[in-house]
Amino acid sequence: MARRRFLVDRVRNHAAELRGEDARHLSRVLRAEPGQQFEVSDGDGVYLAEIAAIEKERVVFRIVEALDTPALPVSVTIFAALVKFDRFEWLVEKATELGVAAIMPVNAARSEKGLLEAARKRAERWRRIAHESSQQARRRGPPEIGEPQLLAAALTSTLAEGMGLRYFLDEKPGAPPLLTLIPPPTERHGSDSVALLTGPEGGWTDAERAAAAAAGWAPVALGPLILRAETAAIAAAGIVTHAWWIS
Secondary structure (H helix, E strand, C coil), X not given: XXXXXXXXXXXXXXXXXXXXXXXXXXHXXXXXXXXXXXXXXXXXXXXXXEEEEECCCEEEEEEEEEECCCCCCXXXXXXXXXXXXXXXXXXXXXXXXXXXXXXXXEECCCCCCCHHHHHHHHHHHHHHHHHHHHHHHCCCXXXXXXXCEEHHHHHCCHHHHCCCEEEEECCCXXXXXXXXXXXXXXXXXXXXXXXXEECCCCCCCHHHHHHHHHCCCEEEECXXXXXXXXXXXXXXXXXXXXXXXXX
């Protein structure tokens, strides 16, 4: 069985600390004891670590050795239109497990009223979900969870324009399948970056389609069926990640 992995703020002088809820879980739920070994990651490296001390709200690790960990095959950012928060939380959890680099919440014309303002209060909760899912998935670190923004701003943001490939998931008939627009294996590289724009439950407006196309986003389809917004986001992320993984 693989060792549990915990994310720490930093590793310094061959030591690391775990605080807060993660420390309480390790000491009270898992009933860990000094001498037991786990993995820790500070986002830059992964290490085998041994518990040196357990306190009420803090666990201190002694670093045993650095571990080799595979790099993610491609950097994927999901620009996800806001949906009801139970579904958006599911999206954050599963996208994190798939290895996405970032999730950027966006407000579309058909996003439910009030979601944008409420989302600004939910960002920290989403970051906590991403943190927990990253530990479960044994990632080096959690994805970035951006501040909610309007679709128009997201389409032309510096982050979006820096993506090598930008795909606009469209439920309207006529868009080519996502797989047909993915570069061939010989043209895929670990340094590639891919952006996926996923819509709200009500779908895109024609004006939003036009704006996305004008900003350089390629419309793509995931199949003949209409998927829920969160399902479409995860399906697209899975397709892209797997394509680069097998390259």
